[in-house]
Amino acid sequence: MFPAWHILTTSISPGWGDLYYTGAVQKDGYDLADQQINEKLKSDASNSLEAPANAKPARSFASCSGSYTQDYYGTVRIVPNATGLLVYPGHKTTPFLLVPYDGDTFRDTSEGSTAKFTMGSDETATSVWFTWSETPGRNGTFIWTFP
Numbered sequence: 001m002f003p004a005w006h007i008l009t010t011s012i013s014p015g016w017g018d019l020y021y022t023g024a025v026q027k028d029g030y031d032l033a034d035q036q037i038n039e040k041l042k043s044d045a046s047n048s049l050e051a052p053a054n055a056k057p058a059r060s061f062a063s064c065s066g067s068y069t070q071d072y073y074g075t076v077r078i079v080p081n082a083t084g085l086l087v088y089p090g091h092k093t094t095p096f097l098l099v100p101y102d103g104d105t106f107r108d109t110s111e112g113s114t115a116k117f118t119m120g121s122d123e124t125a126t127s128v129w130f131t132w133s134e135t136p137g138r139n140g141t142f143i144w145t146f147p
Contacts, residue, residue, distance in 0.1 A: 051101050058100035061085055064117050064125045068142030073133055076142055087115075108132070 018026040061080030069075045077088040079095070085106060086095035098106035104117040104125075113132040117125040127143050134140030 055101065056103035058106070059104065059119070059123065063119070063123055064128070066125070067145045068128050069145045070133065070139070070142040072138050073142070075145070076128075076130075078128070084109075085115075 012029060014027060014029045015025045018024065061084065064085055065078050065080050067075050067077050074090050076090070078098075079086045079088070081097075084097050084099040087098055087108075088095045096111070097109045098115050099109055101107040101114070104119060106115045106117075107113070108115070111132065113130065115131075116129045118127045118129070120126040125144055127141050129141045131140065133142075
C-alpha cells in the first residue's frame, strides 16, 4: 500500500473511485502524475554540479582517502586522484568520481548525489555521509575503518 501522498496513489485512486461510483473514469489522474514527474525532472536538471560562488576550497584529497564501513551497505573504498576522489562501493571494480563542491562536500559527477566528509582534529576524515545511501530506516553515514 502506498501512502496517501504517493504519486501512484494520487494518479490511480481517483480513477478507481470514478469507475466505482460512475462506471467510467471522469478525470485522467495520469496527467497530474506526468506533470509532477516533469516538474521534478526540471528541478533536478537545474540542480547544477557547479559549486556555489562562495564555495570553500576542498582539503587535500588524501585526507579523505581510506575505507569506510556502514552496517547495511558494507564498505566503500575512497582513493584520491588528480581531479577528485574515486569511490569503490563494495566489491565493484569500477569507481564513481566525487569532485569538490563546497569545503568537505563533494558531488558525484554521474548521479549528482552528494558526499559530505566529517573531519577529525588531525584534519583527516572520520566519516562520510552519502545522499544515495540515506533512505527511510537507513543511516547513510559510513565510518572510517582504515587507510
